Amino acid sequence: MKHSVPPIAAEHLPVLLCAMPKAELHMHIEGSLEPELIFALAERNNVQLPYASVEALRAAYAFTDLQSFLDIYYAGASVLLHEQDFYDMARAYLDRAVADNVVHTEIFFDPQTHTERGVAMETVINGLYRACRDAEIEQGISASLILSFLRHLSEDSAMQTLEAALPLRDRFIGVGLDSSELGNPPEKFARVFARCKQLGLHLVAHAGEEGPPAYIWGALDVLGVERIDHGVQSEKDAQLMQRLVKEQIPLTVCPLSNLKLCVVSDLADHNLPRLLKAGLKVMINSDDPAYFGGYVNENYTQLFAATGMGAAEAYQLARNSLEASFASEAQKAQWIAQLDQTFAGFAA
Numbered sequence: 001m002k003h004s005v006p007p008i009a010a011e012h013l014p015v016l017l018c019a020m021p022k023a024e025l026h027m028h029i030e031g032s033l034e035p036e037l038i039f040a041l042a043e044r045n046n047v048q049l050p051y052a053s054v055e056a057l058r059a060a061y062a063f064t065d066l067q068s069f070l071d072i073y074y075a076g077a078s079v080l081l082h083e084q085d086f087y088d089m090a091r092a093y094l095d096r097a098v099a100d101n102v103v104h105t106e107i108f109f110d111p112q113t114h115t116e117r118g119v120a121m122e123t124v125i126n127g128l129y130r131a132c133r134d135a136e137i138e139q140g141i142s143a144s145l146i147l148s149f150l151r152h153l154s155e156d157s158a159m160q161t162l163e164a165a166l167p168l169r170d171r172f173i174g175v176g177l178d179s180s181e182l183g184n185p186p187e188k189f190a191r192v193f194a195r196c197k198q199l200g201l202h203l204v205a206h207a208g209e210e211g212p213p214a215y216i217w218g219a220l221d222v223l224g225v226e227r228i229d230h231g232v233q234s235e236k237d238a239q240l241m242q243r244l245v246k247e248q249i250p251l252t253v254c255p256l257s258n259l260k261l262c263v264v265s266d267l268a269d270h271n272l273p274r275l276l277k278a279g280l281k282v283m284i285n286s287d288d289p290a291y292f293g294g295y296v297n298e299n300y301t302q303l304f305a306a307t308g309m310g311a312a313e314a315y316q317l318a319r320n321s322l323e324a325s326f327a328s329e330a331q332k333a334q335w336i337a338q339l340d341q342t343f344a345g346f347a348a
């Protein structure tokens with residue numbers, strides 16, 4: 001580990017994991033829609049759902065791969081119609097993030113999921129943005145938005161989406177790339193990412209979740225991304241591993257997502273501890289917490305319980321999350337000081 005951490009008794013670790021300040025850099029706001037809120041919004045908006053009850057919907061959350069999840073995730077998002085719906089969804093997530101001691105979150109949203117159903121771009125962005133600002137004022141959490149393109153759609157559709165969002169350019173800090181990975185390599189989006197770079201937007205992309213290391217190379221070299229979302233397949237390519245270490249490119253790893261989408265068969269076998277040990281800048285995130293069995297602290301506690309990682313790893317992961325964020329250097333230094341204080345408070 002890069003940093004020395006005061007000795008902390010093993011029995012205090014679960015509390016420390018929850019108490020330590022952290023950033024969440026990989027979560028999809030549509031993936032925070034709990035079944036109860038889906039049903040409440042369906043009723044409010046007169047939307048018919050193909051499930052009889054909250055329990056029936058939850059029972060359908062048995063995924064075999066990424067696509068089997070995405071089909072249900074897009075169906076769940078169909079209840080979002082009005083600005084207040086987007087606001088309520090984001091406030092519900094931000095409440096959970098505050099409870100998990102998340103001091104900063106960079107939230108993905110998928111505008112095409114909504115604009116394709118006739119919802120206006122301003123409705124989506126204004127609802128989410130207002131929720132972020134209100135949570136910042138009322139709860140002290142820092143929150144930004146990242147517009148994510150759906151990679152199963154065309155690059156032309158992504159370009160039109162970008163153009164539609166540009167009047168609201170000051171309300172999101174960057175762009176990402178998500179949805180069905182296999183068969184939709186980063187190269188498909190070279191032109192739209194080049195345009196986003198010109199506009200001064202931060203760039204990230206999902207790569208190496210189910211897809212091969214070649215997609216991670218493509219995201220770095222063709223799209224020019226600053227972080228890789230997931231990236232757990234990088235271990236299959238020694239040269240790529242070397243590069244990720246040398247350039248300290250952050251990987252926003254999501255353990256419970258990998259388990260629920262059968263990327264790993266057992267949390268005890270998750271490669272995050274090995275990636276961390278090899279010197280990669282990895283951290284823990286929740287991806288789609290309403291669908292995968294937990295918010296960010298649940299990801300920390302379950303992965304630590306399954307793998308036996310300790311306080312030194314906890315510190316490094318939280319610190320990585322803060323350092324890899326797109327916040328200012330001065331702001332990051334403040335959060336890292338808070339992190340150090342938390343660890344000092346837990347010292348034996």
Ligand code: ADE
Nearest residue numbers: 028178179180206287288
């Ligand atoms: N959209 C929401 N969650 C996703 C994931 N884990 N991978 C790709 N696209 C997503």
Ligand code: ZN
Nearest residue numbers: 178206229287
């Ligand atoms: Zn994701």
